[in-house]
Amino acid sequence: MTPASTPPIPLGPSAPVVGVIGAGQLARMMQPAAIALGLRLRVLSADPSDCANQVIPDVVSGHPSDLEAVLGFARGCEVVTFEHEHVPAKVLDALVATGIPVRPGPGALLYAQDKAEMRAKLSSLGLPCPAWARVATPADAAEFGNETGWPIVLKATRGGYDGRGVWVVEDADSAARVVEEAAARGVALLAEAAVPFVRELAAQVARSPHGQAVAYPVVETVQAEGICREVYAPAPLVDEEHALEAQRIALTIAKELEVTGMLAVELFQTADGRLWINELAMRPHNSGHWTIDGAVTSQFENHLRAVLDLPLGSPAPHAPLAVMANVIGLDLPDLYPAYLHCLARDPGLKIHNYGKSVKPGRKIGHVTVLGRDFEDSAERARHAAAYLRGEIDE
């Protein structure tokens, strides 16, 4: 890792430095796009083992809640952006006060950080949200469940990801236990009606400060235990009307919340076709990893272009469909020995190995397959992801 004091490597006179808060796989996957455009990335890394540190020379050590570290990191950056939303408001405000552009800005980021603020804002815009309420006591939760029907979903308003901080509760007693435990830990909660969805979708758009926006094809996402497993682009079972509606929702949110950079809107679709907003992410998102290999402009390139206020690139796909499967840590300590088999079996397979140490349940990579036939492409992606994690051995 390069210490912050290393003299800068010579660059063209105006090639900008983009500061990225966070140094995990999302920052790592920004680097190929930055290399092509001749941008320099600087990452703020809280842990020397962060996987972006392997591939980006300009690493500043520091935690995103450490104001001095963040301000030192930001010095000399053309713009500061994020690979995660876990940055305290006081740090964001101090960063904005320096005059360095922060994109997305704190005013937008709030709605990705706080699910209750997000619900209040989207409801006020008339966008389709499930019934929801802030809950502070077991009585609040019981009242909400009795009104909307059980089960209900309780969520920490802040800090959850990959299914953490989300509890589906069947009755008032179960809800009370979650509410009391959260209260004891000082965690604010909201309750949402459980949406009886038939599938989950994601709509991604990029938006720049001058207001240009592009929408990617709407995808279907498949989760297990709260973690995304597979993404199908475009969503194979969604008709054009509802795909356009999902894009319209995402474009509206990007505009009304003044998002800059990539926005992902996770949606539920119910049997009647209706769409319900689940979560927002204001950064590159797992549902768009297929764009690295499958679109003219990847979500990572468009995120960088958007936060630099450069014109956005075409989101057009290269192939009729793409299937992305996450590689979730299991038994194998490392992905590399499995390459021989996977790459020999499928010359079209695109492997992405994040260089992370393997822990069960951890996202350690993904694979993408482009194709024409859904079942064939899905089988190829699933097989490779299962083989790479050690779930199957042939």
Added chain:
Amino acid sequence: MTPASTPPIPLGPSAPVVGVIGAGQLARMMQPAAIALGLRLRVLSADPSDCANQVIPDVVSGHPSDLEAVLGFARGCEVVTFEHEHVPAKVLDALVATGIPVRPGPGALLYAQDKAEMRAKLSSLGLPCPAWARVATPADAAEFGNETGWPIVLKATRGGYDGRGVWVVEDADSAARVVEEAAARGVALLAEAAVPFVRELAAQVARSPHGQAVAYPVVETVQAEGICREVYAPAPLVDEEHALEAQRIALTIAKELEVTGMLAVELFQTADGRLWINELAMRPHNSGHWTIDGAVTSQFENHLRAVLDLPLGSPAPHAPLAVMANVIGLDLPDLYPAYLHCLARDPGLKIHNYGKSVKPGRKIGHVTVLGRDFEDSAERARHAAAYLRGEIDE
């Protein structure tokens, strides 16, 4: 730049380090492929301003002719490869003696380093070369020219690139001047018949140590003043028979010369359709830059896969055609300010900025456009390259 003594960043237990001799744009463009596959690149950089140093954390300073530097650099590498051929034989031999695989090996690389050795070998294989001879004296050159007809082409057997070390001479007097000057500098020459070509082509293949090979679509290349300006993939005016013949020639050379990694065979095509071998390069090559955006597996990824003896990836193109235009340094000191116009004009444009300081005539970047219509795609790529270098201003 990270000194060689920096403690290694933690990696998965078996992710290999690939050593690359040279740290220019070809090494730089290997990094996105390495990032995806979770490989670590280490570059040997002769100059701190080498453009790969901006994007690869593991940089070892040293000149490729410095044996101690090269051996220190190679220690811990799974394999050593190259972005250029300018490595002395004694360094290559010492490297091989360490037991670390060197790919391509010195036995193959000789034919990319020495044009006379290349002509002798390819002629012995019955492959189509123009008439040629080693020339040591003005009389040798005059005799060759009188036999084959003037003009003839004189070439330094070693060390030339981008048109340097090549002289087209019209008569015996001009030849004598080149021969005498070369002799005074100790430069060995060969003479070749000037091929009256109608177009230049390039055939690229990847070949791995276990003998697998894949062939990319044959491209047309357009040069000016010895420097590649544009590449059309696939070559629009070449019929299937001759395209297959070009691929067969490249596959034969890769096999017979035991090339590992990428091989580019530059070819002339004459009006009768016949193909004539011009030059060889055993590394990623300018004629394959379109594959970064335009093929399922880029030449950079297949080079890394080949030298690691991993199965090779599909060379299939994403679109009916791709046009690549080099950005050659001219007036503008930096490409970045031109992005606003170029990216707004063409959302499908793929800009590659090598981060090099601009010198007139220097390759500082390239652009790629994928499309269906040749004239439209060529106009878009040409316009962007001309605007980025400052040749046009609208």
